[in-house]
Amino acid sequence: MTAVVDVRNVSFSYGEQPALEDVSLTVESGDFLGLIGPNGSGKTTLLHVMLGLTRPDAGSVELFGQPVDAFDQGERIGYVSQKATSQDSTMPVTVRECVRMGRFAHVGHSRLDDEDREIAEDALETVGISDLADRRINQLSGGQRQRAYIARALASEADLLALDEPTVGVDAESRDAFYRLLDSLNESGITIILIEHDIGVVTDRANRIACINTKLYHHGDTDSFVESDALSEAYGTTGTVVHHHH
Amino acid sequence: MSRSDERAAESTAVAESARYRRESVDLRRTLEVVGVSLVGVLGALMIGFVALDWIRHYPYAGTVPGLETLYAVTQIDPAAGVLFEQVLIAGMWVDHFLGTNVFQHAFMWRSIATGVLVGIVAPLVGTYLVHRQMALIGETLAHTAFAGVAIGLLVTAVIGFDGSLLFVALVVSILGALAVQWLSERTSTFGDVPIAIMLAGSFAVGTLLISWGRGFMSVAIDIEGFLFGSLAVVTADGARMMAVLSVAVVAIVAYTYKQLLFITFDEQAARVAQLNVSGYNTLLVVMTAVVVVGAMQVLGVILVAGMLVIPVAAASQVARSFRETLYLSILIGQASILGGFAFAIGLSLPSGGSIIVVAILFYLLSIALSILSDRSSAAISMH
Numbered sequence: 001m002t003a004v005v006d007v008r009n010v011s012f013s014y015g016e017q018p019a020l021e022d023v024s025l026t027v028e029s030g031d032f033l034g035l036i037g038p039n040g041s042g043k044t045t046l047l048h049v050m051l052g053l054t055r056p057d058a059g060s061v062e063l064f065g066q067p068v069d070a071f072d073q074g075e076r077i078g079y080v081s082q083k084a085t086s087q088d089s090t091m092p093v094t095v096r097e098c099v100r101m102g103r104f105a106h107v108g109h110s111r112l113d114d115e116d117r118e119i120a121e122d123a124l125e126t127v128g129i130s131d132l133a134d135r136r137i138n139q140l141s142g143g144q145r146q147r148a149y150i151a152r153a154l155a156s157e158a159d160l161l162a163l164d165e166p167t168v169g170v171d172a173e174s175r176d177a178f179y180r181l182l183d184s185l186n187e188s189g190i191t192i193i194l195i196e197h198d199i200g201v202v203t204d205r206a207n208r209i210a211c212i213n214t215k216l217y218h219h220g221d222t223d224s225f226v227e228s229d230a231l232s233e234a235y236g237t238t239g240t241v242v243h244h245h246h
Numbered sequence: 247m248s249r250s251d252e253r254a255a256e257s258t259a260v261a262e263s264a265r266y267r268r269e270s271v272d273l274r275r276t277l278e279v280v281g282v283s284l285v286g287v288l289g290a291l292m293i294g295f296v297a298l299d300w301i302r303h304y305p306y307a308g309t310v311p312g313l314e315t316l317y318a319v320t321q322i323d324p325a326a327g328v329l330f331e332q333v334l335i336a337g338m339w340v341d342h343f344l345g346t347n348v349f350q351h352a353f354m355w356r357s358i359a360t361g362v363l364v365g366i367v368a369p370l371v372g373t374y375l376v377h378r379q380m381a382l383i384g385e386t387l388a389h390t391a392f393a394g395v396a397i398g399l400l401v402t403a404v405i406g407f408d409g410s411l412l413f414v415a416l417v418v419s420i421l422g423a424l425a426v427q428w429l430s431e432r433t434s435t436f437g438d439v440p441i442a443i444m445l446a447g448s449f450a451v452g453t454l455l456i457s458w459g460r461g462f463m464s465v466a467i468d469i470e471g472f473l474f475g476s477l478a479v480v481t482a483d484g485a486r487m488m489a490v491l492s493v494a495v496v497a498i499v500a501y502t503y504k505q506l507l508f509i510t511f512d513e514q515a516a517r518v519a520q521l522n523v524s525g526y527n528t529l530l531v532v533m534t535a536v537v538v539v540g541a542m543q544v545l546g547v548i549l550v551a552g553m554l555v556i557p558v559a560a561a562s563q564v565a566r567s568f569r570e571t572l573y574l575s576i577l578i579g580q581a582s583i584l585g586g587f588a589f590a591i592g593l594s595l596p597s598g599g600s601i602i603v604v605a606i607l608f609y610l611l612s613i614a615l616s617i618l619s620d621r622s623s624a625a626i627s628m629h
Contacts, residue, residue: 051518074520081514091377093511094567101511104504105519134271136566156519 002065004029004160004191005050010059012045018214019045020056025210025219027193029159032186034206034222035195038235041213043195044082044164050193051079051162064159075105078153080146082164095140095148096133099123102155123154127181143167143174150181160191167196179205199231271566278573285580289366289492292359295333296489299352299482302326348591356485357477357544361583361597363492364541364553369561369579370499371537372554373572374530376562377510382438383426383531385551386445387419387538390426392547393448394418394539395472396455403459412484416539422448423535427528449547475546475598477590488540495533506530507568546598556605557582563612564619578608 005027012020019042027033027050037043048054049061052068061068064076102123103116124130127147132140137148146166153161161182167175183205186192196202202209209225211218211234218230225231304323307314317323330352337349348354375384394415401414422444429440456469471479499506508516509523517523534554541550561574586601593600 053514053517072520074518077518079515079518081512090562091511092562092565092568092571093507097507097568098511101504101508101515104508105521107504109501109504134566152515162518 003027003062004031004064005193006062006065007046007050008060008062010046010049010056010061012042012049012054012056020049020212021215023059023212023216025216027160027191027208029191030186030189031208032182032192032206033194033208033210034202035193035210035212036197036199036202037212037217039197041234043212046210046212047162047164047193047195051077075102075156076159078102078150078156078158078161080149080153080161080163080166082168090138093137094134095129095137095151096120096124098137098148099133099151099155102152102158105156119157120151120155123151126154127151141174142170143178146170146178147181150185154185158190160193161185162193164195165197166194167198167201175201275570278570278577281577282573285366285576288362288580292362293489293493295355296359296485298326298330298333299356300486302330346591353480354477356482357480357597358587360480360485360488360540361544361587361601362580363488364537364544365580365583366576367492367495367537368541368553369557369575370572371495371530371533372558372579373561373568373575374506374510375534376555376558378530380430380531380534381551381555382441382445383430384534384538384554386426386441386448387423387531387535388542388547388550389445389449389452390422391415391419391535391539391542391550392472393452393455394422395542395547396452396459400455400459412481412487412539412543415542416487416536419535419539420532423531424528427524427531431524431527471546472542473546473548474596475542475544475549475601477544477587477597480543484540484543488543491536491540495536498529498533502526502529511568544597545601546596549598549602552602552605553579553582556602556609560605560609560612563609563616578605578612582608 003026005025007026008024010020010023011018023042023046035043035047045054049056050063050068052061052063052071055069063071064073066072099120100112100116103112103120107113107116121130121133124133127150129144129147129151132144132148137145140148149166150161163182167178170178179201182192182194192206194202194206203222203226206222208220209218209222210216211225211230213234217234218225218228301322304314304317304326307317307323314323333355334350334352337351337355340349341347372384375381394417395411397418398411398414402411426441426444429444433440470476505516505521505526506529508519508521509526513523537554538550541553545553557575557579558571560578561571565571565574582601582605585604586597589595589604590597590600
């Protein structure tokens with residue numbers, strides 16, 4: 001079976017400042033990968049590289065077995081970017097319009113048909129925001145808005161859900177409900193990559209952990225991560241020389 | 247009344263109010279669709295007038311063999327000319343009743359036709375532009391178009407072909423659009439600085455070229471008309487170009503509505519969904535350049551961006567969805583154009599300023615409306 005994401009020896013730097021150095025990791029189908037690391041450690045950059053938003057300086061990336069440059073099955077990925085929780089957008093778009101965007105990659109230039117609309121309504125139902133469908137998305141709370149974006153990913157029938165700090169600014173109760181939703185989606189077979197600064201949340205939910213601070217400090221199952229000292233190495237040595245114990 | 251009765255009554259009341267709400271939403275949507283359809287019919291009539299204005303001169307009759315016979319056999323010659331006369335005669339009656347001196351003149355009809363079409367395509371493209379936070383780009387392209395007019399003047403003076411002025415402006419403006427797109431893709435952090443420099447730079451080049459050209463140019467061209475907009479500046483060629491471009495822009499937006507919406511709303515997600523984001527960005531900027539050159543005739547270089555921005559800003563205050571924003575922008579844009587024309591004609595003032603002032607009145611009105619509706623919905627949610 002081909003991996004969902006296969007990152008090989010990827011390096012990337014912003015000018016002189018290295019963001020990623022020789023990172024390799026594989027995300028298998030059905031994984032719930034938690035991507036953690038201190039601020040400015042290159043988590044978002046790595047996610048962008050995985051999704052083809054950023055072209056790495058060196059190394060290669062494959063999505064669903066295709067080189068990322070030639071990848072053409074955009075509907076298989078649902079992406080929720082970091083800015084999705086912020087309320088800066090004044091664009092009047094309803095929740096339903098947002099969720100239907102998940103069907104756009106399927107239909108191209110033709111019109112959405114009844115089936116597309118039904119899939120969008122089902123997605124709204126699944127994340128529990130059917131009653132908010134006609135509201136403008138910038139009038140929702142942070143937690144509700146996250147659900148709308150997840151619904152968009154569900155409407156696109158994505159196999160991979162990529163989330164960049166989805167619960168920043170979301171209250172604790174909505175956050176728990178949101179992670180329960182992610183759990184149930186993962187159980188139904190959707191692969192999830194989650195960037196999260198709250199390490200406790202990640203170790204509770206994810207079955208695999210990638211701990212990164214420019215270099216990859218740990219990539220493996222969650223239990224071995226908790227036992228290892230990758231966390232203190234990645235977080236404690238920011239900006240200092242790292243001693244590797246081989 | 248027992249508690250359960252009370253609860254039942256309450257839930258009936260809730261259902262009632264939900265139904266009432268849904269009905270009022272449906273009514274609102276129906277009104278908008280009717281309004282936009284009427285604007286569409288008006289636009290089609292104006293395109294019809296422009297086409298008639300073109301065909302009555304029997305284009306290419308002398309150059310394309312057989313065309314003259316075709317005109318004669320199909321009775322287009324003399325029907326087109328006669329029909330055109332009838333329009334102007336009808337205009338005379340309108341003038342007679344209104345006490346104006348407007349509708350009997352073909353050049354006024356060309357201005358009105360151009361204005362009506364601007365009132366459709368400018369808010370249409372502007373809706374995407376404003377919500378992509380690219381309003382400054384519209385302004386920049388208008389100034390690039392001014393440089394285009396200046397270059398067009400020189401070309402006209404050199405080769406002596408009168409119809410090329412706006413065409414040259416169009417080409418220069420499209421090139422400017424591609425340059426702006428190139429700049430904004432390569433400068434992420436202070437993206438609007440190079441664009442602002444380009445705004446000033448192209449205008450500077452325009453003024454230099456015009457002053458320099460005055461030395462040897464024989465054609466007197468109304469520069470003020472292009473700067474501030476004028477009802478008299480629209481030529482038959484200009485109106486025809488606007489008609490063709492409007493049809494193209496409406497067709498392209500209809501075809502790429504979903505893609506433009508997606509990249510406007512969430513560019514990164516659109517990129518992940520493998521949409522050709524920079525391709526659609528380029529398309530949007532080029533369409534803006536096209537609209538700007540057309541609109542420049544009645545609005546003037548300095549005010550043209552207002553028509554891209556103000557109707558959309560007004561619509562966004564009160565709209566509940568993106569589609570509604572699009573509809574309301576067009577309705578407000580058209581109302582501003584017609585109101586502005588009435589104002590300009592009635593008081594013999596420049597059309598550009600009149601249209602923008604009317605548009606701003608609509609904007610203020612929509613702010614007042616949105617404040618009122620916020621208050622009433624806050625009152626509802628108090629219960």
